[in-house]
Amino acid sequence: xxxxxxxxxxxxxQHASTNAYLIEDGGAVILVDSLxxxxxxxxxxxxxxxxRSIADVxxxxxxxxxxxxxxxAEGLQREGVPLWLHQGDARIARHPYRYRTANSRLWxxxxxPGSLPIFAAMTSVGALSVDGVRGTVPIEADAVLDLxxxxxxxxxxxxxxxxxxxxxxxxxAVISGDALVTLDPxxxxxxxxxxxxAATVKPELALRSLDALEETDATIVLPGHGEVxxxxxxxxxxxxxxxxxx
Numbered sequence: 001x002x003x004x005x006x007x008x009x010x011x012x013x014q015h016a017s018t019n020a021y022l023i024e025d026g027g028a029v030i031l032v033d034s035l036x037x038x039x040x041x042x043x044x045x046x047x048x049x050x051x052r053s054i055a056d057v058x059x060x061x062x063x064x065x066x067x068x069x070x071x072x073a074e075g076l077q078r079e080g081v082p083l084w085l086h087q088g089d090a091r092i093a094r095h096p097y098r099y100r101t102a103n104s105r106l107w108x109x110x111x112x113p114g115s116l117p118i119f120a121a122m123t124s125v126g127a128l129s130v131d132g133v134r135g136t137v138p139i140e141a142d143a144v145l146d147l148x149x150x151x152x153x154x155x156x157x158x159x160x161x162x163x164x165x166x167x168x169x170x171x172x173a174v175i176s177g178d179a180l181v182t183l184d185p186x187x188x189x190x191x192x193x194x195x196x197x198a199a200t201v202k203p204e205l206a207l208r209s210l211d212a213l214e215e216t217d218a219t220i221v222l223p224g225h226g227e228v229x230x231x232x233x234x235x236x237x238x239x240x241x242x243x244x245x246x
Contacts, residue, residue, distance in 0.1 A: 002046040006228045007173035007220045009149070013046050015039045016121040017185055018068045019224055021175055022046060023168070025148030031060045031081075032151075032166060032175050033224065036071035037126030043072065059084050059147050061139070063177025063224060064163040065093035066199065067130040068122060068185075074131035084145065085136040086153075088162020094132045099160065103197035105186070114188040122185075139164065151175070154216060158206025159195055167216045174218035174233055179209050180240055182226030192221070192229060192236035193243040203245040210237040 003012040009024040013035070020039075021032040029052050031043070047053055060076050061084040062069060070093065077083050085093055092099045109116055119127070139145065141155035141164070151166035156179035166175040178195050186196040194206045213221075214237045221229035221236050229236050 002049055008171045015042050016125050017118045023149040028058045028148040029056045030058055030148050033063055033069040034060055034072035037129055040072055057081050064160040065089040067096040070096050071130050073133045077133055083136045084139050086162035086164050087138045089160050094134055096130045096132055100201045102200055102203050105198040108186045108198045112187045115186055118185045154212050156209040156212055158202045158209045159200045172219040173222055174216045175222045178224040180213055181223040182229055185225055187246050192239040194240055194245050196246040210240055213237055
């Protein structure tokens with residue numbers, strides 16, 4: 001599903017309860033996060049809808065390297081699209097199913113059975129067959145990337161060691177990845193929150209990283225899972241702290 005102009009010149013591509021974003025600038029585009037291996041037809045359709053093609057994609061920027069954000073990365077890299085990633089997540093990018101979490105994932109489906117359809121949908125689009133990647137372009141905190149949209153990198157570790165958000169101040173938006181979501185796939189709870197310990201390596205650090213998101217003072221929060229939040233990042237961060245982490 002494509003939702004156009006969720007912020008000026010930014011389009012949301014949603015597949016299996018996970019979001020990616022296309023940022024347009026002039027005649028070029030960057031893709032932020034890459035969904036699942038079988039999401040490629042949706043990406044091609046989305047690009048065609050905005051009058052672009054894969055040839056216009058200057059880079060794939062990853063907020064982090066979990067399998068549900070890495071899905072198309074290897075295929076896009078083979079087609080010549082550079083992959084940009086914080087090196088704190090380079091190991092996960094090489095081995096998408098070898099990552100640490102604060103809590104065991106095994107008991108979550110029993111406590112939150114509503115999550116089962118979400119993960120069944122993810123599995124159906126290739127969540128269990130994501131290829132690792134190497135040779136990524138390193139990105140660093142506070143850097144303004146020389147890419148369409150000129151996003152500024154905001155370090156938001158906790159969900160993963162190398163998690164980053166992307167701030168686009170001229171568009172009033174921050175792409176928060178999984179540092180701040182409005183749907184937790186592991187619990188199905190909605191509203192601003194930090195993802196459960198089933199997928200977050202350092203929950204307390206993840207909560208502290210909400211401070212960095214607040215400092216952007218963005219009006220629009222574009223999360224890795226869930227609906228767009230339009231009531232300001234400060235309100236979203238307050239709500240996420242109040243919700244805590246399961």
